[in-house]
Amino acid sequence: MRALMMLSAAAVVGGLLILIVVITVQGAGALSWAMVTQLPSGGYYLGKEGGLLNAIVGSLLLAGGATLLAGVLALPVALYLQRDYGGDTRRANLVRMSLDLLWGVPSIVYGAFGFTIMLYLGMRASLLGGILALTLVVLPIMARAMDEVFRLVSVSLKEASWALGATRWETMRSVVLRQALPGLLTAVLLAFGRAIGDAASVLFTAGYTDNLPQSLLDPVASLPLAVFFQLGTPFPEVQQRAYAAAFILLVLVLLVSVGGRLLASRMSRFSADR
Amino acid sequence: MSSSSAPPDMQPPQMRDGASAGPPIDADRPTGGRLRLVMDRLVTGAVSAVSVAVALLTVSLVVALLVRSLPVLGLQSLAEMITGTVWHPLQGKFGFWPFIVGTLWVTVLAMLLATPACILTAIYLAEYAATGLRAVVRPMIDVLAGIPSVVYGLFGVLVIVPLVRDRLAPAAAEHLSGVPLLAPGKVSTGYCVLAAAVVLALMVTPVIISVAEEVLRGVSPGVREASLSLGATRWETVKHVSFRIAMPGLIAAVVLGFARAFGETMAVLMVAGNVAQLPGSLFDPAYPLPALIANNYGEMMSIPLYDSALMLGALILLVVVLIFNLLAELVLIWARRRSSQ
Amino acid sequence: MSHISVRNLTVAYNGHPALRDVSFDIPDRQVTAIIGPSGCGKTTFLRCLNRLIDVNNSVRVQGQVLIDGEDIFAPRADVMSLRRKMGLLSQKPQVLPMSIFDNVTYGPRLHGVRKRAQLEQIVERCLRMASLWDEVSGRLRAPAAELSVGQQQRLCLARGLAVQPEALLCDEPTASLDPISAQSIEQLFMELKNDYTVVLVTHILRQARRLADYLVFFYMGELVEHGPAQQMLSNPSDPRTRKYLEGVIS
Numbered sequence: 001m002r003a004l005m006m007l008s009a010a011a012v013v014g015g016l017l018i019l020i021v022v023i024t025v026q027g028a029g030a031l032s033w034a035m036v037t038q039l040p041s042g043g044y045y046l047g048k049e050g051g052l053l054n055a056i057v058g059s060l061l062l063a064g065g066a067t068l069l070a071g072v073l074a075l076p077v078a079l080y081l082q083r084d085y086g087g088d089t090r091r092a093n094l095v096r097m098s099l100d101l102l103w104g105v106p107s108i109v110y111g112a113f114g115f116t117i118m119l120y121l122g123m124r125a126s127l128l129g130g131i132l133a134l135t136l137v138v139l140p141i142m143a144r145a146m147d148e149v150f151r152l153v154s155v156s157l158k159e160a161s162w163a164l165g166a167t168r169w170e171t172m173r174s175v176v177l178r179q180a181l182p183g184l185l186t187a188v189l190l191a192f193g194r195a196i197g198d199a200a201s202v203l204f205t206a207g208y209t210d211n212l213p214q215s216l217l218d219p220v221a222s223l224p225l226a227v228f229f230q231l232g233t234p235f236p237e238v239q240q241r242a243y244a245a246a247f248i249l250l251v252l253v254l255l256v257s258v259g260g261r262l263l264a265s266r267m268s269r270f271s272a273d274r
Numbered sequence: 275m276s277s278s279s280a281p282p283d284m285q286p287p288q289m290r291d292g293a294s295a296g297p298p299i300d301a302d303r304p305t306g307g308r309l310r311l312v313m314d315r316l317v318t319g320a321v322s323a324v325s326v327a328v329a330l331l332t333v334s335l336v337v338a339l340l341v342r343s344l345p346v347l348g349l350q351s352l353a354e355m356i357t358g359t360v361w362h363p364l365q366g367k368f369g370f371w372p373f374i375v376g377t378l379w380v381t382v383l384a385m386l387l388a389t390p391a392c393i394l395t396a397i398y399l400a401e402y403a404a405t406g407l408r409a410v411v412r413p414m415i416d417v418l419a420g421i422p423s424v425v426y427g428l429f430g431v432l433v434i435v436p437l438v439r440d441r442l443a444p445a446a447a448e449h450l451s452g453v454p455l456l457a458p459g460k461v462s463t464g465y466c467v468l469a470a471a472v473v474l475a476l477m478v479t480p481v482i483i484s485v486a487e488e489v490l491r492g493v494s495p496g497v498r499e500a501s502l503s504l505g506a507t508r509w510e511t512v513k514h515v516s517f518r519i520a521m522p523g524l525i526a527a528v529v530l531g532f533a534r535a536f537g538e539t540m541a542v543l544m545v546a547g548n549v550a551q552l553p554g555s556l557f558d559p560a561y562p563l564p565a566l567i568a569n570n571y572g573e574m575m576s577i578p579l580y581d582s583a584l585m586l587g588a589l590i591l592l593v594v595v596l597i598f599n600l601l602a603e604l605v606l607i608w609a610r611r612r613s614s615q
Numbered sequence: 616m617s618h619i620s621v622r623n624l625t626v627a628y629n630g631h632p633a634l635r636d637v638s639f640d641i642p643d644r645q646v647t648a649i650i651g652p653s654g655c656g657k658t659t660f661l662r663c664l665n666r667l668i669d670v671n672n673s674v675r676v677q678g679q680v681l682i683d684g685e686d687i688f689a690p691r692a693d694v695m696s697l698r699r700k701m702g703l704l705s706q707k708p709q710v711l712p713m714s715i716f717d718n719v720t721y722g723p724r725l726h727g728v729r730k731r732a733q734l735e736q737i738v739e740r741c742l743r744m745a746s747l748w749d750e751v752s753g754r755l756r757a758p759a760a761e762l763s764v765g766q767q768q769r770l771c772l773a774r775g776l777a778v779q780p781e782a783l784l785c786d787e788p789t790a791s792l793d794p795i796s797a798q799s800i801e802q803l804f805m806e807l808k809n810d811y812t813v814v815l816v817t818h819i820l821r822q823a824r825r826l827a828d829y830l831v832f833f834y835m836g837e838l839v840e841h842g843p844a845q846q847m848l849s850n851p852s853d854p855r856t857r858k859y860l861e862g863v864i865s
Contacts, residue, residue, distance in 0.1 A: 002398075002402060008398070080325035102331060112339065160705065160709035170314070194420060203571060228544070307696060
């Protein structure tokens with residue numbers, strides 16, 4: 001039995017490692033300095049000059065905007081789920097359940113929903129539309145992660161603050177937020193990682209363009225879609241560039257994820273002992 | 275008021291009349307206190323308002339997609355469309371059956387591949403692995419859970435599809451001809467149900483392991499030790515104690531993985547082949563529902579009712595995923611009730 | 616100095632009574648030790664005095680706690696300033712996730728003290744009162760979590776003193792400390808009781824003997840006996856008190 005378990009553990013971990021190695025080898029081989037510093041030029045999609053700067057910048061803008069917006073919304077929701085606010089009331093349980101449901105909604109559905117709303121508002125595919133759709137994708141992820149982080153803050157610590165005459169909000173602001181900061185940061189970076197890699201939601205809502213966006217209402221390119229579109233062309237040179245785009249995406253996600261963990265462990269210096 | 279046993283450098287504390295050290299705390303000053311309370315109330319109100327708005331998002335998702343699907347629903351009945359096998363938007367024929375079947379094939383096969391390996395790995399990590407090993411593998415799994423689906427899709431294109439085309443399909447044609455479902459119908463391109471399922475299985479693996487391992491670790495060590503102290507082996511303890519206690523959580527983990535796989539778009543789109551037909555074997559291409567929606571967004575505005583039909587597709591996807599998540603939720607609530615009794 | 620008196624206080628969690636009809640006056644500027652076996656309602660009683668009991672929303676409180684004649688459970692009572700008046704020292708030191716300096720100034724800043732010089736003055740005065748100044752004066756900016764547990768508990772005391780409380784509520788304040796740190800905390804109580812009313816919940820009978828001027832014995836949610844410590848220790852009137860003091864029930 002134990003051998004079987006070790007075998008499956010090895011298979012799972014091994015399979016995932018092979019994935020990283022394959023993408024790295026293929027992608028790094030196709031990568032060049034021009035890829036990350038130039039916009040696509042005229043014959044780019046036939047294999048000529050140019051780079052992916054449009055997609056890199058676009059992805060960062062989309063994911064950054066969505067993370068910011070989702071953070072602004074997720075923080076109050078996570079606070080509401082704590083016992084000092086909504087707590088164990090029926091309404092809080094309803095919110096918690098909705099978050100669980102939203103967490104499982106496929107991103108293509110968020111894309112379709114965003115598209116519907118944009119049609120209704122008369123908006124075109126744009127940076128703003130993409131940010132809104134991506135916000136929906138990462139909001140439940142972030143809120144749930146933050147809820148868990150807040151839950152780790154002990155009631156006794158909050159009581160210590162209340163006992164000094166602080167209100168709930170003052171306690172939240174000065175004690176709980178500070179205690180939870182490393183965890184919150186991890187939650188934010190987790191969401192950023194998810195946002196930058198999501199393709200299905202931006203497919204309808206953000207569009208794709210070879211230019212950098214000049215305003216929130218311009219369409220914008222993204223790395224996942226760059227992978228998808230370039231892989232779909234019949235030219236091997238362009239397909240190579242899809243590998244490079246995937247590699248850039250992978251590196252960004254891994255950087256954010258690993259960096260977030262390291263940063264969080266470093267920041268916990270001021271946290272009171274649990 | 276003087277402290278008899280105070281150390282020499284200690285000033286006597288002065289309470290009410292302290293001019294020198296008495297800080298002017300004026301907590302009874304009404305405005306300051308009231309302002310703080312008002313602020314507290316405001317924040318509480320804002321926090322609950324935002325939360326309720328977010329909770330209502332679930333409803334608005336369903337409503338918005340429903341409204342957009344009404345045009346096509348007004349022409350054909352839902353049952354007719356779900357069971358219809360002909361997809362011909364130009365003729366106004368929207369039969370979803372091949373796509374629903376394609377989704378089910380790919381997802382169910384992926385779960386069959388992933389679940390045993392994931393549960394075994396989770397048990398190994400939670401109960402057997404040395405702390406050092408877990409300390410390395412656990413964060414790695416979490417990092418892997420964040421890898422974008424296009425990357426999994428690309429891996430499928432680069433590795434899994436050629437593997438299926440050049441090795442598995444010829445082998446199956448040689449040894450399994452005549453076996454239903456397993457024998458390739460014609461020469462396989464590699465872009466097929468099996469390839470999509472393998473990619474999906476790989477993709478949901480970190481998610482399932484992560485949740486399942488957490489659930490298993492949540493089993494209190496006391497119960498485990500009680501079993502061990504009665505002379506049970508480690509595996510017997512896992513089988514009879516940990517596994518039983520953790521069962522609802524494990525089910526929830528698998529359902530979460532299922533929902534994730536069911537709605538996954540890009541990775542599947544890249545490797546499933548996307549032919550609108552009922553797949554006859556694992557080596558036939560399939561056209562899952564999310565792939566259909568993603569593939570046709572460009573032209574859907576140019577053909578009447580096409581967009582409405584695709585939004586209906588999204589709605590079907592949403593409803594199925596919601597039902598599965600609700601089931602998982604109910605299992606967990608039921609388990610919590612049972613254990614608290 | 617405010618005077619605390621308790622009138623017919625009854626507390627129930629989800630309908631299960633935790634305190635039944637408790638009435639007595641807490642003597643001013645003395646150490647009042649609340650003793651009794653675990654689960655007898657000691658901590659519940661203490662949490663009523665600063666209304667931290669409110670945190671639990673399945674709790675019901677009846678009766679009155681009067682501070683200078685005003686009922687703290689009255690609907691219009693100002694909980695924030697009540698809590699300022701009632702300093703709390705909990706079982707495990709709960710330092711706030713900030714520097715030593717900020718821990719002490721946290722309370723005063725909430726209550727409107729903003730001037731730098733004043734805050735520095737408060738920090739030095741309170742840390743001296745908690746006899747922690749000499750140990751930390753060189754590293755006031757360091758995270759409070761880096762202090763030893765004993766130092767953390769003294770920091771919590773200094774933090775409580777910084778808001779100028781009138782009473783100190785202490786819930787087994789030495790329970791998580793080593794003997795030497797515990798001794799220094801006890802020493803501080805002896806000094807502080809000249810200026811503050813100290814209410815000390817303890818399950819260590821010897822600690823009560825060492826520190827208490829006044830003793831209150833709870834048993835199964837009921838106030839069994841209260842009186843001057845000397846008298847109660849040498850000649851308890853209730854058989855239950857006698858049994859507890861003799862160690863028959865614990």
